[in-house]
Amino acid sequence: MDMMTMNLTDFKKIQGKINTVLVPIGMIEAHGPHCALGTDVLIPREFVRRLEESIGDKVLMAPEVTYGHSWGLAPFAGTIDISSEAFSAYVYDICKGFYHNGFEYIILFNGHGGNNSSLDIVTEKLADMGVKSLTVNWFIDYREDIKRIAPDPGHAGEDETSLVLAINENYAYTKGVGSHEIPLPKRFRFKDGGKALYPEGFSGNAEEATWEKGEQLYDLLVGKVLKDIERFWSL
Template sequence: MYLINYTSDDFQKHLQKSDTVIVPIGSVEAHGHHLPLGTDIFSPRLFCQMIEEKIGDYVWIAPEIPYGQSYDLSVYPGTIHVPSEVLAEYVYAVGKSLYENELKKLIFLNGHGGNINALNLASEKLAQLGMTVLTINWWLDFSKEILTITEGQGHAGEDETSAILYYDERLVQMDKATKNFKKPLYRVYFKDRGKILYENAMSGDATLATKEKGEKIFKLLTEKIVEIILNVRNGKYIAD
């Protein structure tokens, strides 16, 4: 149920169907020379479309939040960076208003790693209101599953490039796909980290990506995400 497609009256009438809402979160950020700036928006968007097809009457889907924390990649043209503390407050305000509209369970469907700290901060505050909040980071939470399909992962790497090829291959310039295997030894921050670590605004091996791999990723992960959504909706999120 796409929230913005309903009138106010119809929203109120259909609230009895579900008190669970998905908020897709992305970023506008450089993804190599071959992927669009909206890569982290498009993946959650497609997951939501597939979720709507499968369980549309069981969950609300709110409009996506397109901007995110992109400090590392802000050295590359086209990246829009929102500091974590600003993003956290904004996301909290959105979640609080959803809660006040009787949507008691919130799932952040996140497409961008830089957003994680902000989403954790917002989730803590929303939980204090009485809301149940879960963040799904699709490339991270299902890394094991993705690696049954791809040889590796990375920012604008094989997995993300495959995902966008499946989303809309017209947006991908595979002739510009590159490789970058640099990885930090520790969780360390330093000057020019983004330019050094994410050379050419990417990591991994984008040249191995295919549309077929992207299709497999979306179909497999959608099944996993749907299961999680239904469990959260039914209050099943603690192991016995």
């Protein structure tokens, strides 16, 4: 069920019958020199497209939240950073709106690590209000599985770049990009620290990314996400 193209008559028909909404949460930010700035929106959108085939009749697929919070990549060109306070308040209000429209189960499909702590704040407040939520942080939740296909994942790393290539081979390139380690513990914080953590705006071995790995990752992860959603519905 695609909310973006649905009319009010059809929306009213599903209210009370469908109690789950999936809201993709993204970010527009630097993804190395090689990956689309909208990577964190494109990947959740692609997951929605693939999930729709299995659970499209049970879940309202909502339009995505395009901009998010990125302390780490804020100093880079191409990053449009929303403060964590504004972002949390905005996402909370969106979710509250869905709850008031009868959606008790809310899935936040998050494409961007910098959003995580804000989404924790949001979902705790929602839970206190009576909402059941599942936040899918695909790059964290299934990291060990991901490494079996893309051994050197990261921000615009082998996994993300592969997933973008599988959407469209023109949205990323790999030749000459290389590999970058994060040189400091991420828990160190200092002004413009992201530039020290991500000297080239990415981490992991992007050079090894391929669209075939991207396809394998989608196949694997869609199955994992579906299992998590089934468990979520047993709450």
